[in-house]
Amino acid sequence: MICDFSDISAYAGGWIDETLDHNMLLHKDDPILASLQQAGERVLVVEDHPTAEFLAKMIFDYMVKGQFPVKEVSIWETESAHASYSSP
Secondary structure, eight states: OOSOHHHHIIIIIHHHHHHTTTOEEEETTOTTHHHHHHTTOOEEEESSOOOHHHHHHHHHHHHHHTTOOOOEEEEESSSSOEEEEEOO
């Protein structure tokens, strides 16, 4: 066993809940950004377009920062569609 799933869940799950869950992700140049921020909406501004591939990379990078031996992160949009990120 490399690491316990409960450790992964605690580390990643808390961050995902706090950072991504019920949050609008917008590219820094999105024209609606200023209006949403002015209205006090919860928005996470990102450098790249917030695609599923981008989310997989965000989670991958966060897990690496936590020193988890991550090889790949996959984001499932439906039962048959997913995007993955693995280290280059």
